[in-house]
Amino acid sequence: MKTAIGVDLGGSHVTAAVVTDDGVIHSQHEHDIENRSFDAVIDLVVDVIEKAVYAAGSDVVGVGIGSPGNIDAASGTVLYSPNFGWTGAPLGERLRARFKQPVFIANDARCATLGEYTFGTGRESRDFVMLTLGTGIGGGIVADGKLILGNRWGAGEFGHHQIRATDGFVCGCGKIGCFEAQASGTGLIRHALAIAHSFPRSRLLDKSDIGSKKIRKAAQTGDLHALAAWKNFCADLATGLANVIACVNPDVIALGGGVSSAGDFLLDSVRARVDELTTMVPKGTTRLLCATLGNDAGQVGAATMVFHGKL
Ligand SMILES: [Zn+2]
Numbered sequence: 001m002k003t004a005i006g007v008d009l010g011g012s013h014v015t016a017a018v019v020t021d022d023g024v025i026h027s028q029h030e031h032d033i034e035n036r037s038f039d040a041v042i043d044l045v046v047d048v049i050e051k052a053v054y055a056a057g058s059d060v061v062g063v064g065i066g067s068p069g070n071i072d073a074a075s076g077t078v079l080y081s082p083n084f085g086w087t088g089a090p091l092g093e094r095l096r097a098r099f100k101q102p103v104f105i106a107n108d109a110r111c112a113t114l115g116e117y118t119f120g121t122g123r124e125s126r127d128f129v130m131l132t133l134g135t136g137i138g139g140g141i142v143a144d145g146k147l148i149l150g151n152r153w154g155a156g157e158f159g160h161h162q163i164r165a166t167d168g169f170v171c172g173c174g175k176i177g178c179f180e181a182q183a184s185g186t187g188l189i190r191h192a193l194a195i196a197h198s199f200p201r202s203r204l205l206d207k208s209d210i211g212s213k214k215i216r217k218a219a220q221t222g223d224l225h226a227l228a229a230w231k232n233f234c235a236d237l238a239t240g241l242a243n244v245i246a247c248v249n250p251d252v253i254a255l256g257g258g259v260s261s262a263g264d265f266l267l268d269s270v271r272a273r274v275d276e277l278t279t280m281v282p283k284g285t286t287r288l289l290c291a292t293l294g295n296d297a298g299q300v301g302a303a304t305m306v307f308h309g310k311l
Helices: 038-056 091-096 108-119 179-183 185-194 212-220 224-248 258-262 264-277 294-308
Strands: 003-009 013-020 025-032 063-067 070-072 077-081 086-089 103-107 128-133 137-143 252-256 287-290
Touching (some): 003 038, 003 108, 013 038, 013 294, 025 038, 038 091, 063 091, 070 103, 103 108, 108 128, 108 294, 128 224, 137 179, 137 224, 179 185, 179 224, 185 212, 185 224, 185 258, 212 264, 252 258, 264 287
Parallel strands (some): 128 252, 252 287
Antiparallel strands (some): 003 013, 070 077, 077 086, 128 137
């Protein structure tokens, strides 16, 4: 059995996992990221990889890294990452100088898609889309069993297709009403804030710990303010999902990220509207499912990239 290191580099922490080629994680090693400068992050990434290689205790065939941003998967250069404020950062070059094993680098959402497709919800699928509903919305496409990368490594950036171009929230990318501005975990909070004036007695936004999880749980227990926000959120999510079906026509769309913890409550809230908006292919033929690998998908997918020798 082969062993690789799969690294998930996020805006607030980096995790390196020891993964065998059956998709099983044997140990995880993590650092919080406080300084997002390129040199500081490189030091942390090198350190977690070294710890993971040591913990593996056997030959490691390579290191795979998923990082946010637009990444040239051939050179491993981070062309643009708004999360870190990096442009043209030579992540691949710097890490290849530090490790004797082959190093592969790709966008984190594409790594998560590959992991979920290979070992999670996508295992019996050939045409698969993964959407991670977290702070933003990451995505990836598998068509006829192959992960699609696009001309400049941008295929699957569903988070930045506009679904409310005139009356939506401002997106981190500068556009109005992007899918991730409306239907990510952050989007759910913004929906709750946008209608707060209609619920003057609501306690939903009272405390400083306001988060999408709190709103989701309140909606599940029937809180009127949370339910109204949830309804608007799900309407926008359904619009984006129907657009994904129109563009890709997958047999499975897997929803991951914190919001997907709602499980059937989430899926049951969007299915009917997705069907209404699906016009050119038979309704209901794309199965909406919750992803099963959770936060591990990125690490497992990054290691899978090593086992494949490419994305
Ligand atoms: Zn955007």
